[in-house]
Amino acid sequence: MIKNDNEMNDTLKTIFNLRSIRNYSEKRISKEDLNLIIRASVRAANASGRQSYSIIVIDDKQLLKKYFYSANKGLLFCVDFNRIIDAAKYLNHTFASNNIRFFITGTTDTILAAQTATIAAKSLFIDSLFTNSIHREEIDIVYDDFNLPKEFCFPLIALCLGYPFKEPKYLKGRLTGLGVVHHNRYHRLSEEELENLIQEYDEEENHIGLSWENWKEMGFGHYLDWFYTRWSREIPSEKLKEFHLMLEKSGFIDPEWYYRK
Numbered sequence: 001m002i003k004n005d006n007e008m009n010d011t012l013k014t015i016f017n018l019r020s021i022r023n024y025s026e027k028r029i030s031k032e033d034l035n036l037i038i039r040a041s042v043r044a045a046n047a048s049g050r051q052s053y054s055i056i057v058i059d060d061k062q063l064l065k066k067y068f069y070s071a072n073k074g075l076l077f078c079v080d081f082n083r084i085i086d087a088a089k090y091l092n093h094t095f096a097s098n099n100i101r102f103f104i105t106g107t108t109d110t111i112l113a114a115q116t117a118t119i120a121a122k123s124l125f126i127d128s129l130f131t132n133s134i135h136r137e138e139i140d141i142v143y144d145d146f147n148l149p150k151e152f153c154f155p156l157i158a159l160c161l162g163y164p165f166k167e168p169k170y171l172k173g174r175l176t177g178l179g180v181v182h183h184n185r186y187h188r189l190s191e192e193e194l195e196n197l198i199q200e201y202d203e204e205e206n207h208i209g210l211s212w213e214n215w216k217e218m219g220f221g222h223y224l225d226w227f228y229t230r231w232s233r234e235i236p237s238e239k240l241k242e243f244h245l246m247l248e249k250s251g252f253i254d255p256e257w258y259y260r261k
């Protein structure tokens, strides 16, 4: 039993030292390390042994610059059923992945693999950053840039990998208590508990939340005042429409399905 943080084993130390790095040095990730990261990534649990994802390994400088913060390597994690569908066709079977449940399950497979990659990387002293840069670009362009199949494949998350240009000053904190962890039944926060939550964000040394701008200097009373008014801007409806259309085109989500049944 581990009684205090000093007694953590190496696995826990690796997980507790995860941090996002946005500026990478020129140092290269070795082929052997990259290979290990990918082998570890696919060890993650996956529904029905389907591994319903594809991992695109990126070392093209232009793509790294455009989507991966110019990291040394990038991994694009896509929920993807094409390999499974093609194998079925080849054997004269059918495999229908045109439903939202497969999309959600496939998404879970994909994200578990992605997070496992970050832990494996960190254990090899390689840092990372998850980014949804791919969802900021026009989605059709993303499909073209990576030559993704238009059906039953959706790019979920980009993972940047590399060595830091400069060590960050601190590790970001996390909420760990009420409102995050619930016991047996969901507990909605009371006003008093919300007040504590707001304070928890405000406490500088907790380093919870984003630190892009100094909200105090900007005249905000609370971090969350800055967050809700300056950061969490509404996504333009055109952008959302593009997203909906691409999900429909991908075949996972059919908005008419419910009415036809």
Ligand SMILES: Cc1cc2nc3c(=O)[nH]c(=O)nc-3n(C[C@H](O)[C@H](O)[C@H](O)COP(=O)(O)O)c2cc1C
Pocket (backbone or CB within 6 Å): 018, 019, 020, 021, 022, 129, 130, 131, 132, 133, 157, 171, 172, 173, 209, 210
């Ligand atoms: C789905 C997802 C998307 C993210 N996208 C970005 C991004 O586009 N740019 C960025 O700088 N950080 C991005 N991040 C990183 C978070 O900002 C970061 O994980 C968070 O601030 C906590 O910091 P830490 O990872 O250093 O503990 C993303 C993280 C996730 C999980």
